[in-house]
Amino acid sequence: MTFLSRVLATAAALAISAGASAQELRVGLASEPTSMDPHYHNLSPNNSLLSHIFESLVDQDERQRLQPGLAESWKAIDDNTWEFKLRRNVKFHDGTPFTADDVLFSFERAPNVEGSPASFGIYARGKTLVKVDDHTVHIKTETPYPLMPNDVSQIFIVSKKHATGAKTPDFNSGKAAVGTGAFRYVEYTPGNRIVVQRNDAYWGAKPQWSRVTFRGLKSAPSRVAALLAGDVDLIEQVPAIDLERLKKDPKIDVAQIVSNRIMYLHLDHFRDDSPFVKAKDGGAIKNPLRDLRVRTAISKAIDRDAIVSRVMEGVAIKAGQLLPEGFFGVSSKLQPVAYDPNGAKKLLAEAGVPNGFRLTIHSPNDRYPNDAKIAEAIGQMLTRIGIDTQVVTMTSGVFFREASSGGPDKTPKFSLILVGWGSGTGETSSPLKSLLATHDQKKGMGGANRGRYSNPAVDKLIDQALATVDDGKRQDLLARAAEVAIEDVGIVPLHYVVNVWAMRKGFSYKARADEYTLAGGVTKAN
């Protein structure tokens, strides 16, 4: 070692030891929140970060099971009314007490934020709040509404005193960012970092960290490098390609959990002449995707194990329904369809297309982990059973416009698409409603049903489930709806994404299905 490098190394060591104190946590985020306004943008990175500062009446644990939050308890007191008992002795960061007025104010503000790109209206809409006393709130709906606690868990409670008249920039500057959470706002510098500090008056379990710094490290290699260099203690969304190496690194630990996001194929169910399906000779053909046997053949032609192990590098779990085991509303009967190319060919023959046809699969190439590669793999697998498949991938800004409303009369444009769906509520009514219920904008059903799948039996089961307050009965109805829709191959489930965090040795993280990175879930052994 030369003199110079020794001097440099000593200086660097001094600087490092001065930087990180024992109670300070540094987190590298894959995507930064777009705002500090908890009602501005209903987006995972925002909700994840803001749940340090703000809380909801109902909390979701790491597997998205509902837990008491600012409400101690809740129950349906009649068909159309839910009663929430609020926690006493909770104080906002400025010391003012939390009461029912703040709840009413927050539910009023959430759907009405000016310029909100993805509003919280979907959770607040159609609900009337009544203050019974300072610590009791009744929420009424027109019809029985079993998902009330799930919806309520999505609305952050802000301080009426500070947020009255406040606009989004007031939250970004910290002026209105006063919540009840375990951390308080310190600094928000978009593009650089977000700093929060422990709220020592917090009502719940106090986190180990007196100060937490979140930094946006969008580029995946840089995120991993920052962890390896010790510049951050924890990173989220570890790229699959680095996972094996990190697992072998003695200085690094890894935490992972199956997520609420399913990757699936949507097929054209509604057109006899589908724009991207052609006969082998290039001529027109009656849309074979409307035939259950052809849809089943496609599902059988897909080698899900190969996708999971080769394309996803093992960071995925093959899927047979809408959410993985353990979530509310999943069916115990549905299993991933086994790879069976010969069976698939037989089904094609039975359906009258023994030699297959021509098909184009469309996929985004910058939205989901390895999306374009998965589409390419599926293209090859389908070609193997005789369906000559062309793969077209595009940036998500173009893809979602075309896939949702690029055709005539704002119909979906494509014939077969690869997409993903994360269930924010953590139960199966979310994907059933959005992906498989008959498309009906007025009812708010089938919003992402880009294959226009429509099955009266499924619709009826979903409607029934959404009107059944009893958890056991609703679970059965949801599972039944999923069984009917999946057996009818309304969508082709591929795999569930696995969420991965990596951290320095000695730290541990309670991995979460909803992709949130919460400082409260990070602990360090001494």
Added chain:
Amino acid sequence: MVFVIRRVLQSVIVVLVMSLVVFVGVHLVGDPVHILINDDMTKEEVERFVRKLGLDRPMHEQYLHFLANAARGDLGNSFVHNEPALKLIVERMPATLELAFAAFLLAIVVGIPLGMYAGLKPESPGSRAIMAGSILGFSLPTFWVGLMLIMVFAVMLGWLPSTGRGEFGTWDGLRHLALPALNLALFKMALVTRLARAGTREAALQDYVKFARAKGLSPSRVVLVHVLKNILVPVVTVLGLELGGLIAFSVVTETVFAWPGMGKLLIDSIQRLDRPVIVAYLVITVLMFVVINLVVDLLYAALDPRVRLREMKA
């Protein structure tokens, strides 16, 4: 004066044409609505949002609306952040300027001496090594070099932080600045080295250098005054333009090092199709290039008395 006025008028036209090109361009790239909204939103909510952003109107109306606002200094609100696009860009500007000027200085301080050395002693092994190094500096992709710098200096040696920016003007700030500035400077360094070498080789054979030597001036005076002064004209011209590039397009370096500057903002905005920010960014970039070109022209005249401002009117 006439020259300056003429240049300003030209610049206005350039900015206008550019804004139109960019405006049409970002409309072709994709639809921001489908990236920003949530699939669970009802039709009414989506339509309300689209109306609020003015995306329901035909493109020429949107453009005229944009121009009318721009004339008042309002370049629109970011779709994503709901704050003025100009504010977002200006907030990030100090970080980018810090990085760009650090890289700029590094390129000059390292590039000119190396280039002059290589020009004065073209046959020495040191010069050959410098020229080989400059080829590497030209041809290695920035993102790869950036990652390698992080690998070596942050991960393996642990001397410098891998990413982010420290407080300006502090030791910590300098440590954060070192790797990204070096990464950004590498290409320019190679460029300056080559320019300086070519200039030096040419100047060394000129009569005035021979005369200076014959007059008995010390070698260092010959090199530092007579040669250096004369090679600066091409170097300044090119560097002026390159400085604009450093400020406007340090996108890759900023992304790799998570440097909170304008380049990172641009990339994020492109990925989210945040049209107002993209358009505002490029309008500002064009303005900056125009100003820098003007300054270069003026500097040029100052450095080389043969070039008169009057001549540039042509």
